[in-house]
Amino acid sequence: MAKKAKNFKKSKTGAYVSIATTAFGAISVAKQAKLARNDHDTLRLIDAAVSAAAIVTGLAILYRELKRLGDDDVLLG
Template sequence: MSGKLAKAKGFKKSKPGTYLSIGTTLFGAVSVVKQAKKAKTEQDTLQMIDAVVSAAAIVTGVALLIRELRRLGDDDVLAD
């Protein structure tokens, strides 16, 4: 079982795993956009603030994942 766990952790740090993480993170942006539209329609300031904070978290998360992709790319060049 620990072999499967190690393999799963390795996938998370791989390029395909990082791309999958970016995709799932961006998929979460869909719900944030819906939340923002609803907040705007209902003129709900608190809900709008929540949507903005969530959007900032998504942007930060994607930026971190992109940085990880760049590092993985640098490691690949060094391995050659």
């Protein structure tokens, strides 16, 4: 069972699920940033910006993984 889960994370489907989960987290960060701006809370706004940067980085890594998986499919076919 653990082997299947590990392989799922390295599959195209797993990458798409990770992208969706990460994008869902972006909604929360956007809400946090909006509240911070409305409250003029600089510290929470900085926290939202750092979280947003982490989300962008995570999405870039997932995109690279999808691209790599796509390249592997071409080589195998």
